[in-house]
Amino acid sequence: MWREIEGVKIALDRLFEIYVNGRLAATLVASPADLEDLAVGFLYAEGYIDSLDDVVEIKTGERAIYADIRGAAGPAKSLEECGGVEADPRRKLVEVSLTMDEVRSLASEFGKFTMPSVEPSLAMHTSALLNGEWLVAHDVSRHTAVLKLVGKAVRRGVRGGVVFTTGRASSDVVARSAAAGASVVVSIRGPLYSGVEIACRLGVTLVANVRGRGLVVLCDRGRIAGSLKA
Numbered sequence: 421m422w423r424e425i426e427g428v429k430i431a432l433d434r435l436f437e438i439y440v441n442g443r444l445a446a447t448l449v450a451s452p453a454d455l456e457d458l459a460v461g462f463l464y465a466e467g468y469i470d471s472l473d474d475v476v477e478i479k480t481g482e483r484a485i486y487a488d489i490r491g492a493a494g495p496a497k498s499l500e501e502c503g504g505v506e507a508d509p510r511r512k513l514v515e516v517s518l519t520m521d522e523v524r525s526l527a528s529e530f531g532k533f534t535m536p537s538v539e540p541s542l543a544m545h546t547s548a549l550l551n552g553e554w555l556v557a558h559d560v561s562r563h564t565a566v567l568k569l570v571g572k573a574v575r576r577g578v579r580g581g582v583v584f585t586t587g588r589a590s591s592d593v594v595a596r597s598a599a600a601g602a603s604v605v606v607s608i609r610g611p612l613y614s615g616v617e618i619a620c621r622l623g624v625t626l627v628a629n630v631r632g633r634g635l636v637v638l639c640d641r642g643r644i645a646g647s648l649k650a
Contacts, residue, residue: 448561449560513622580603
């Protein structure tokens with residue numbers, strides 16, 4: 421996940437191709453760790469599979485990931501987009517409710533898992549899902565960090581909860597969190613319009629700009645007690 425150069429740990433980033441049933445399905449930039457999680461997250465979030473039972477085999481290589489599934493592959497795509505991502509409306513959200521103080525407390529707890537706390541020299545994003553316990557994923561890209569998180573959840577049979585991210589809340593971050601059943605997405609950064617738009621469309625509550633005691637709640641459905649509706 422990193423190499424040391426002149427005494428400094430530098431995060432590794434590589435361009436990967438994902439092949440589904442022998443056909444190129446996506447290209448993306450990711451760190452070369454937790455690649456099976458990345459593959460399952462991609463397959464599930466993009467609608468190639470409905471469960472792990474649809475996966476026949478996953479093989480990982482230096483620059484490519486090969487997935488054999490029970491189903492057909494769609495057209496190839498790039499996964500570094502910030503806007504234009506949709507989500508499968510058949511995937512229902514799992515309802516949660518929080519207070520504003522709980523959001524702040526959990527965001528502070530999430531901070532303990534992020535790279536500034538774990539390995540300050542590594543320029544990597546962190547995504548996490550809280551559902552009874554924390555699932556955590558790191559990657560050089562906020563896009564692939566969320567995909568790895570979805571893969572971890574699917575592989576462990578976890579659905580729903582609250583997703584936290586160090587990245588800006590773009591449409592792909594929100595949509596892929598929703599695919600995992602998360603009804604609340606919390607970003608310590610600001611939201612993008614595409615993220616707010618799809619959050620409102622999918623019924624996801626988006627909490628952004630969580631720093632200190634400041635935050636903004638968007639598209640709330642009564643999940644965050646004491647919040648001002650936006």
